[in-house]
Amino acid sequence: GTVKALTASGTGQASESDNSGNQCPDPNRKPNANCTTSDRNLKENIVSVGEHPLGIGLYLFNFKPAYRCTCGDGRQFGVMADEVERVLPEAVHVHPDGYKVVDYTMLGINRSLQ
Numbered sequence: 001g002t003v004k005a006l007t008a009s010g011t012g013q014a015s016e017s018d019n020s021g022n023q024c025p026d027p028n029r030k031p032n033a034n035c036t037t038s039d040r041n042l043k044e045n046i047v048s049v050g051e052h053p054l055g056i057g058l059y060l061f062n063f064k065p066a067y068r069c070t071c072g073d074g075r076q077f078g079v080m081a082d083e084v085e086r087v088l089p090e091a092v093h094v095h096p097d098g099y100k101v102v103d104y105t106m107l108g109i110n111r112s113l114q
Contacts, residue, residue, distance in 0.1 A: 038081040038092075039099040042067045049077075052107060056083040079107065 040046075043061040050058040056079055063071040081100035084107070085092045091106035104110070 036078060036101060036104055037063075037067075037071045037095070037099060038079055038084065038102040040080045040082055042071060042099055043076075043080075052079065052109075054084075054087045054107070056080070056087060056107075078102075078104075079109075 042063055043059075044064050046059050046061040048057050049060050052058055059078060059080065061076055061078070062068075062074070063076065079102055081092050081102050084102050085100070088106060091103045093101050093103065095101050
């Protein structure tokens with residue numbers, strides 16, 4: 001299925017409103033428009049749903065409450081930056097706020113399907 005079908009809710013876009021109705025910060029603070037937050041420390045309820053051809057896991061997860069506004073609310077699909085870093089370090093970047101992001105296009109994953 002598509003990423004949208006896997007997640008069933010939430011687009012994962014930083015422009016969504018948080019639970020309080022506040023508009024979330026500008027998503028353009030990422031070092032690269034194709035990069036998406038993939039730092040394991042920001043996630044919870046992590047469930048493995050498959051494996052990428054590079055040998056890294058594919059997961060469904062939720063962002064921890066403190067990060068939902070900036071990273072996305074609802075069920076998300078993605079990878080873990082620490083796993084990507086071991087096999088394709090050039091696809092991992094550090095966000096200005098200190099967490100790791102992954103350039104999903106380098107993995108051949110089109111996140112716009114959400």
